[in-house]
Structure formats: structure tokens, C-alpha cells
Amino acid sequence: MSQIDRALGIFPTAAAIQARRLEVVAGNIANASTPNYRARDIDFRQALRDAGDEMRLKVTHRSHIETPEQLTTRALQYRTPLAPSRDGNTVETHIEEAAYGDAAGRYLAALRFSEGALSGLRKAYRGD
Amino acid sequence: MSLSNILKLAGGALNAQTVRLNTIASNLANVETVAGSEEKAFRAKRPVFATVMDQVSNEIQKGYGVTVKTITESRRANQQIFDPDNPLANSEGYVFRSNVNPLEEMTDMLDAARSFETALTTASTARELMMRTIDMNTK
Numbered sequence: 626m627s628q629i630d631r632a633l634g635i636f637p638t639a640a641a642i643q644a645r646r647l648e649v650v651a652g653n654i655a656n657a658s659t660p661n662y663r664a665r666d667i668d669f670r671q672a673l674r675d676a677g678d679e680m681r682l683k684v685t686h687r688s689h690i691e692t693p694e695q696l697t698t699r700a701l702q703y704r705t706p707l708a709p710s711r712d713g714n715t716v717e718t719h720i721e722e723a724a725y726g727d728a729a730g731r732y733l734a735a736l737r738f739s740e741g742a743l744s745g746l747r748k749a750y751r752g753d
Numbered sequence: 754m755s756l757s758n759i760l761k762l763a764g765g766a767l768n769a770q771t772v773r774l775n776t777i778a779s780n781l782a783n784v785e786t787v788a789g790s791e792e793k794a795f796r797a798k799r800p801v802f803a804t805v806m807d808q809v810s811n812e813i814q815k816g817y818g819v820t821v822k823t824i825t826e827s828r829r830a831n832q833q834i835f836d837p838d839n840p841l842a843n844s845e846g847y848v849f850r851s852n853v854n855p856l857e858e859m860t861d862m863l864d865a866a867r868s869f870e871t872a873l874t875t876a877s878t879a880r881e882l883m884m885r886t887i888d889m890n891t892k
Contacts, residue, residue, distance in 0.1 A: 647882070648755040648762070651875050652816025655766035657868055658773075659802040659819055718871060729878050733885065740889050 632742045635673075640735035642672045646728040649701070653721045661713035664704040666724060672700035756883045758816065763876035765805065765818040770869040772821045773800050777862045780853045787834065787848040789841045795851035797827035797858070827852055 630637075646667040656662040706715040776798045788794040803822035806815075829852045837846030 644755045644882075647879065648758050648816035650816070651759040651762045651879070652818065654871055654875055655762045655769075655819045656802070656804055656817060657871070658769075658864070659804050662804050662817075718868075722871065722874075725875060725878070729882060732882055736886060736889065743889070 629743075629746065632746050633739055634742065636735045636739040636742065638673065638676050640732055640739065642667065642669060642676065643728050643732035643735060645672075647725065647732065650721055650725045650728060653704075653716050654718065654725065657714070657716045657718050657721070659714060659716075662716060663714075664706070664716045664721065665701055666704050668700045668702055675700055755816075756879050756886070759879035760876050762816050762818050763872045763879070765820060766872035766875075767869060769800070769802055769819050769821050770865050770872065772824075773865045774862065774869070776800055776824060777858050777865065780858050781855060781862075783851045784853045784855050786851045787836075787839065787841055789843050789848065791831050791849050794831040794849035795853070796831070797829075797851070797853045798824050799827065799861075800824050829854075 646669070649665055649667055653662075653664045653666075656664075704715060704720075706717060707720070708717070709715060780797045783795045786795045800821045801823050802819050805818040805820050831849040831852045833847045834850055835846055836842055836848050839848050842848050
């Protein structure tokens with residue numbers, strides 16, 4: 626793990642998971658009128674745990690490239706609808722919109738924290 | 754990158770909703786259309802959407818797109834109207850009206866417009882996040 630990776634900590638992984646989540650929820654929104662489509666979402670806690678496992682499993686050498694944005698199927702789950710519709714579609718647009726906004730906010734937060742860490746490193750390198 | 758894929762998904766959704774709006778416009782334009790027989794009478798058209806899965810990468814975690822699978826026609830019976838003066842009337846003097854229900858079309862249009870707007874918002878949020886990521890502020 627390089628010094629920059631250490632300084633950034635969990636935030637790049639968190640941002641990558643939230644970006645994946647944005648994509649999955651965008652797919653739900655796109656399929657709001659598709660018969661028999663089942664809405665899905667990513668369980669962040671499970672995704673983060675899996676990302677940790679992947680790192681331990683895959684990185685056997687210091688120079689190996691880590692792939693924190695890879696998700697396993699365990700983290701991807703079907704949403705339980707509050708009011709299922711007759712055509713078998715379980716997308717509830719208001720819930721998906723809220724989830725999308727939530728993921729976007731968390732993505733921005735992870736980005737902001739990464740920015741903070743990077744600017745700290747930069748200051749240290751420059752020595753001012 | 755998953756953020757740019759959102760733009761693709763939203764594009765597909767916008768396309769599907771446009772097709773839906775098109776069929777609604779065509780149905781509404783033909784509300785008062787009459788024909789000489791039940792077979793020739795106008796029937797309300799409705800698109801059926803289907804999920805698109807990425808066949809190439811076969812990644813399960815990807816967001817799924819949407820496409821118009823087919824366009825079906827309403828099977829509701831066409832109303833017969835006695836109108837012997839109409840040049841289209843059959844030998845008994847009846848014409849067959851289109852089976853479009855304007856109320857149904859109007860509510861469907863509202864739903865289509867809402868879905869269109871949501872897909873557009875999704876795309877613009879994704880674009881904003883991409884831009885923020887590109888110019889990360891690390892002064």
C-alpha cells in the first residue's frame with residue numbers, strides 16, 4: 626500500500642461503491658415501467674466488507690493492483706416493495722429517487738474527504 | 754466507469770419514454786377516427802418495455818437499461834355507431850369508432866412525462882458528479 630493510499634484510507638473504496646450504487650439505482654429508475662422488473666440496491670456494509678476480503682485474497686504481492694470497485698453478488702440485493710404493482714414491477718420511483726440522492730450525497734462526501742487527505746499530503750510534501 | 758454508464762442508462766430510458774409519448778400522441782390524434790369494419794378500426798397502441806442486460810461483460814452488478822420490446826394493440830371492442838350518411842359506413846349503416854380512451858391516454862402521458870424528467874435528472878446529477886470528480890480541489 627502506497628503512502629497516498631494510506632492517506633486516502635477508505636474513501637476511494639467508499640466512492641467506488643457509491644458510484645456502483647448510483648448506477649444500479651439509475652437502472653431501477655430507467656426500468657420504472659418495465660413489467661416484471663425487480664428493483665435492486667447495493668448493501669454498502671456488505672460491499673465494503675467484500676472489498677476488504679478481495680484485497681486480502683487477491684493482493685499477494687506489494688506491486689499487485691488492488692481493485693476496490695469490484696463487487697460480489699452478495700452485496701447486491703432485491704428491494705422489498707412497500708406496495709407491489711400488478712405487472713410484477715417492484716420499482717417505486719420516489720424511493721429510487723431518494724436512494725439516488727442519498728448515494729450522490731455520500732459519493733460527494735467521500736470525494737470531499739479524499740480531497741482533504743490529498744491536500745494534507747500536498748502540504749506535507751511542499752513543506753509550507 | 755460506472756458514472757458514465759448512468760448517462761447511457763438514462764439515454765435508453767429517455768428513448769423508451771419518447772416512444773411511449775409518441776404512441777400516446779398517435780392514440781389521442783385518432784380518438785375520433787372511424788372505419789368501415791372492426792378489423793380496419795383504429796386500436797390504441799401501447800409500448801411494452803423490457804430490461805436490457807449487458808451481454809458482453811455479463812456483470813451482474815451493473816445497472817440495467819431499458820428498451821422498447823414491442824408495441825401492442827388494445828383488444829377492447831370498437832364501438833359501433835349508426836351513421837348511414839358516412840361514406841365509410843358498411844351495408845347496415847354502421848361505422849366503427851377507434852377504441853382509444855382519452856382519459857387513460859392523458860394519465861399515461863403524465864406518467865411518461867414524469868419518467869422522462871426523472872431520467873433527465875438522473876443524467877444531470879451523474880454529469881455533475883463526474884465533473885466534481887474530474888476537478889478535485891486539492892490545493
